[in-house]
Amino acid sequence: MSDVGLILILVVLVLGGVIATVGDRLGTRVGKARLSLFNLRPKQTAVVVTILTGTLISASTLGVLLLASRTFREMVLNFGRIQADLRATNRDLDKVTADLKTTDQRKAEVEKDLEQARSERAQIEEYLKRLNANLQVSVARQRxxxxxxxxxxxxxxxxxxxxxxxxxxxxxxxxxxxxxxxxxxxxxxxxxxxxxxxxxxxxxxxxxxxxxxxxxxxxxxxxxxxxxxxxxxxxxxxxxxxxxxxxxxxxxxxxxxxxxxxAIFRTQVLSSGVVRVVEQGGAKAAVDQLLQLANQTAIESLRLGQNNQQIVQIPIAEVQNLIQQIQDGKDYLVRVQAGANYVLGDDRGVVVNMSAVPNQVVFLAGDTIATQTLEPSKLSPQDFQKTLQDLIAASNARARVAGVMNDRLEVEKLLSLGSFIDQLRRYPNSIELRAVASDVTYTAGPLKIELVAVQDGQVVLRASN
CATH class of the missing domain: 1.10.287 (Helix Hairpins)
Known part of the structure; x- marks a missing residue:
């Protein structure tokens, strides 16, 4: 409360007290003197004096308030208009409150849609991850x-x-x-x-x-x-x-x-491994282990159940020649391959062949394996996916021609592949998509590649970033 308000209240209280005191004394004197006004009795005259005193107190109080407070004066004189303005203001306030509630509801709906979109994006990225994994398996099997x-x-x-x-x-x-x-x-x-x-x-x-x-x-x-x-x-x-x-x-x-x-294709690899013989008798132990793995793979492929018999068949002379070949202390990729086709449930024995080739370096880290030129902004999701599949297939074919014996191909940073694709689709101009070896690749494989986007000879985007 301001100082003016306090002074105004104090003045009203003092003025009311003074007027009441004067009225009381005046009434007392009128009563004692037994005066009469307007031909009234003295007692009635005293009552009239008292009424006039109270009226004077109220009038003086109202007059002081009207003179001292402009707000009070406007409120008393313009009460109807102020009340109408107040009702209009209340209506506007109700309308604003309703609009605020509607805005809050819309905001909640937008936040809900945003959360749902984030959830759908996470599901899409998870689905893309599974799809890429299934794609690798399907491509290998189809190949x-x-x-x-x-x-x-x-x-x-x-x-x-x-x-x-x-x-x-x-x-x-x-x-x-x-x-x-x-x-x-x-x-x-x-x-x-x-x-x-x-x-x-x-x-x-x-x-x-x-x-x-x-x-x-x-x-x-x-x-x-x-x-x-x-x-x-x-x-x-x-x-x-x-x-x-x-x-x-x-x-x-x-x-x-x-x-x-x-169940088993002719030339299908039943087992393989990189072998380096450093001890006497190590070559025979490695060959025996690969034949055991091939035997187990054949049993599982033919679906013979819990069958511990030896179904893999190979001439002893071929095994001895292979053992002699790999005893020079160098790295060799030794593979056990089926010699014929076999159907499910065939338990007559699986004839196999063994071969050994030096495990040499085929690709160095950073070597470009395959490339595709595309305009990302003009491709539909299906065309974009087909371009990636063609690039992966070309990389696999290049690896086989170069001497990589393992048909399995691994794409690095699968978790960030979805983000890489989203960023790549923002480029309006033609761009070159490269499959680059992410590590040293040997004859035994597998080939590991990383997707890199190149424009005007400069790398603009990597799947690993």
Missing amino acids: ETDAQLRRTEAQRDLTRNQLETVSQQALSLRNEINQLESEQQALIEQRDQVKAQIAERDAQIAERTALIEKRDREINERDQVIAQREAELKTLEQQRAFLVAAVQQIQQDVEQIRRGDL
Whole structure:
């Protein structure tokens, strides 16, 4: 409360007290003097004086307030207008309060949508991570299946070509045999004619005899040629039967691959490892361990259950030659591969082959494996995903050509790949996407790559950042 207000209250209280005191004394004197006003009794006159005194107190108080306080004066004189303004202000306040509540509700909804969007983004990133992992597995399996199918179809086409060649040769031999038989028949008829004419042509006996002997020799030669052709025809028919059986087997393999019944592919790696022999007998121990791993892999692939028998088969001489090869103390990648195709449940034994190649450096860290040029802002999510798949497939193909024996390919920083893609899509101009070796890669693999975006020869974005 201000000083003016306090003084005003004090003045009102003092003035009221003074007026009340004056009124009281005036009433007392009027009563004692028994004065009369307006022809009233003295007692009624005293009452009138008292009423006038109270009225004067109220009037003086109101007058002091009206004169001293402009706010009070405006409030008393403009009470209706102030009350109307107050009601309008209350209505505006209610409206503002309602708008504030609506704004708060909208803010809550926006925050809820934002939280939901963040949750969906986290789910999308998790789904992208699983999708990349599944993609790697699917690409590897599809690559093995496609490679096996291509080899099988190539072998089938080669066998069919050989079969057609053998059939043509057999047809040609049959035509030659028929021609030789016709010539033989003609020679026999000629010989019979000569023999019939011997009696009539005694003078020509010597000449005809020589001619007959010549014809006989030709017949014998033709007989020998016919016998040789028949032997060749029999051999070709055996080859044809073998090739027909091989074609049927290849067709069965192709059908098994397409149906998914094939458990082990020909040349499939059942076990592998990098071996360096530093102790006497270490080579044999390493080879035995790889064969045991291959045996366990074969049992699991064929789904033979808890089967501890030795189903992997390999010639002892091949194992001994491999042991001799890897005993020089160098690093070798030793692989155990299936020698044929085997279906699920086949427990007749798995024939395998073993090979060893030096484990050498194929790529250094930072080497560019494959590149793709693209315009990120113009690509749909499907096209962008296909571009990444093509880049990964090209990297895998380059690794195989360069000598990496492991078909598995690892993409570094999968957790930040989603953020890398989001940032890459913001670039409006053409950009070069490179798959770069993130570590030294040996023959044994696997190849580890990192995705790098390059523009005008400068690296502008890395998946590892």
